[in-house]
Amino acid sequence: MEQTAGGVGPVLGRFSGVSRIALLRGGGLGDLMFALPAVSALKAAYPGSTVTLLGTPIHEGLVAATHSAVDDVMVLPAAEGVRPGPEDPAAVAAFFGAARERQFDLAVQLHGGGRFSNPFLLQVQARHTAGSGTPDATPLERTLPYTYYQHEPIRALEVAGLAGAPPVLLEARVNPRAEFVARLPAVLGAALPPDGQPLLVLHPGATDPRRHWPVESFGAVARAAADDGARVLVVGDHSETELADAVVSAAVGRSAGAGQVCSVAGMLGLGDLAALLARADAVLANDSGPRHLAQALGAPTVGIYWAGNALTAGPLGRGRHRVHLSWVTNCPVCGADVTQVGWTAPRCPHDDSLVAGIRPDGVYADVRSLLAL
Template sequence: MEQTATGIGPLLDRFDGVSRIALLRGGGLGDLMFALPAVPALKAAYPGSTVTLLGTPVHEALVSAAHTGFDDVMVLPVAEGVRPGHEDPAAMESFFRAARERQFDLAVQLHGGGRFSNPFLLQLQARHTVGSGTPDAAPLERTLPYVYYQHEPLRSLEVAGLAGAPPVHLEARLDPRAEFVARLPETLGAALPPDGQPLLVLHPGATDPRRHWPAGSFGAVARAAADDGARVLVVGDHSETGLADAVVSAAVGRPAGGTTGRSTHSGEPPVASVAGMLGLGELAALLARADVVLANDSGPRHLAQALGTPTVGIYWAGNALTSGPLGRGRHRVHLSWVTNCPVCGADVTQVGWTAPRCPHNGSLVAGIRPGDVYADVRSLLH
């Protein structure tokens, strides 16, 4: 196979006769953002091909909510190391039967080190397979060595290069679907600011609680932004409504539902929670509408970046290596350099498949200062 210097890693020869491509990526919203750069690369390398996402229900919802480049989605069954839950052998067999009937020409594994995902991918019986793998993973036809501390979107492009597909975009790009943009004013009403008033959207959650910046810190930034004339909306899913209320409470200095002491022309409080009110389509429309999004390392932050909205991200340094934005013109990153658990002192840099983590969930980013964060938020808002 001929190798060239074009691409993120080695760019190998294209396969012959590829028209049906399957791409495996489980996990949450952010995980899918990491895989998206591979889609336009594969489609450009194989003109006229279709790319089917093998993903989770939240991925299926995003494909319905935004223009992602995927042609369709097959929702993964529960399977160890691929999608957590209680396995159903009948559902597993039904999934593989349907997948094999599609006769995929190429299957692309973008789900981690391959210990579980490579055997899963091989059951599709695609003509060609590419992906990453740890030393103990089942080999694919072309395999990239898996190293945990690699930027995930660039890893996806390096894997695409194994199939002869050079990069088109270095990071995910999305557009919200028009129907959700049109529905947003009806959903949020007067909570949306009028034209000309800056809109700051905050997301204080993250799957891993160690990535949570304190609610009081988010609240301090929200209060400063409101005092400078911005409307601030706090987003989250139904499980994050309490966290969002805590941010609002910290911002207004009283139980959630008050104001910062000055109302907007519409009578709406300048800091408010809309957590639990938005489906994924409306969330994408709101993030695209925002002037700036401030968030932990989380799915909504990655989604905002893909939608082209400037972001300020709160990151533990190790996560910034794997998932931080590449540029600093539109995106700012505030780093915590903590390397040990604040409770037991365990080394938190040894993560991934190499070592189990300690059981503590104390924040690794609590030391990041709100004043420093707001300086970046303000520079992007105005």
Template sequence: MGHLNADFGGARMTGYGVGPVLEEFTGVSRIAVLRGGGLGDLMYAIPAVTALKAAYPTSTVTLLGTPIHAELLAQVESPVDETAILPFAEGVRPGAVDEENLDRFIAGMRARDFDLAVQLHGGGRYSNPFLLRLGARHTVGAGTPDAARLERTVPYAYYQHEPLRALEVAGYAGAPPVDLEARLRPRPEFERQLAVSLAGDTRTVVVIHPGATDPRRRWPAERFAAVARRAADDGFRVLVVGDQSERELAETVVELAVGPVPAGAGAARGSDSADHAAPQVASLAGKLSLGELAGLLAGCSVVVANDSGPRHLAQALGTPTVGIFWAGNAINAAPLGRSMHRIHLGWATHCPECGIDITQVGWTAPRCRHDVSTVEAVAADAVYEDVLQLTAMTPRPRGR
């Protein structure tokens, strides 16, 4: 079989899911799943983990992930049994590689005697050799033509919906789909905390996340502010979220929406009674744990965001979203349905600074050095119209 074709590893096909579903492996009780990256990357992997747990119900799944994965999974209900934080390793977790630490991690994982190791981290140039070092009895994953072969290898092409790619890999491990997209739930304590903080506040809550890891995926702050202003004028409570690095951006959105914010003003949380003076638009950026963020996202009425981790998390928690995507990223990461999730697309195909074709992405082409937004052309009016439609369909001012 040619190297561009699927490699079944001699296995028998038993059915179809996203792609072929191959026969299950026998005697599987310990599964390792490799997926680094941020929150969005974790959401891409969750449906495959759910499928693996269903196919191997007596097994435990160890996610080889990142610190943000471990933090979130400790504060939500998910199909992952435990998280092992990856060491810095080229192409797997960016950072200064400490070979001794890397070797210790590999030795520790080998001692687990994994029965099955599943690679959900890209095209395999670096992640497949990393996975093979774990010494698992069986290995499954995606691979580009130049990647090391696993026991069963799914052909990797950059433009494929990431959760469905992961489900196709799971199918090669004998696990048909259960969910097509991630499904999570915040722990009850965070839902209760949200209920307390919003007690007596009858306003519909709209959450905005204006950040994104890649600057090219960011809708301009003034467009988010325009949406926030219109929502506030219509009586909604608008909360802008983000991590510590996004505090300034979130505060900019608030200021553009309502004017300068007095020192000490903001959205209180965890109070014993309703804060009736809570501002219509306020920033919580840098103030929430991931569990608190999950509680807020699960309990609000709609989330407006770029193609970012919090938007993917909101979707996994069952909350309607309005997402702003570059068209290429929408192929890989946009929600599948439109009843609860709306998308607005930036159709840029070339960098306005240097003219390079930005559709040639992934491992085959280098990224140009410019950070010009690919979604700037998306109109605020169109985004806000979807906010109105979704809040009319699913009014949930105080959670579910």
């Protein structure tokens, strides 16, 4: 099989006659950001092609609210190992029926080790398939061995190489739509700082509670930034409003700049969030979807990471992105080895933070340098 240089791994020969591409990647905002460099590579390798993301409702919302390489989204039905939720056989059948009607030329699997996602992808009945797979996964036409500790965007680019697509970007790039940028002052009102005042955006949430930096630590950084003249806005979805309020309380409790720290959690749609993150002078967050989105929008970021997550999802550069690492290797409650992760290692039941030991003073030094205070 033909191979060319220039990829993350081998770049195999291109398939012929490819104009309609399906790409499977479920999950949240971060998961979509991980896939976007591969989307750009595929579209460059197959000029004039369209890429349909087989994704989730939040992906559909973000694609509609931003400019990205994805052309459209087919929302996945609930299915084991692909999208959580009670499975409806009729909905699954309808999804595959609609996908087959599109007559995809190429279907690419970027959704994990393939135990469930490879059989799911094969039911789309594309002419060609490529993806990753564990030893027990159903093989695709071209399959990359799946190992857990690999940087996810780089893994996606290596899979794209199987389909004949060398990289054109190493990291995701998206832009907010003009209408959301224009309406942001009306949405946020007095919370949005005037031109010239530095803006720090904080996101204290994450899907896995073990990735949560303590509220008090976020509050200490917010307080220091406000005291140095920045406006600090805490973001989150509706489920994170109490968490955001707690960060504000921790910051305001002993702050001379109390009025400069406020929560806008639950107030922003995806387009508004994208516009705000693009406007920020710096974003401080856990390893979370909003941090990955901020990076894709071009905002400087400071990320709080457990070391294993930094291997799989950390930013590549350090000029605009800073990373603070926790090197904890055992659960602080039961002592379980938390480095043994992935599909072969069951997770211990404890949700205690693995990043609590990261010190706020070091984090704020990086935040302050990005804000140029």
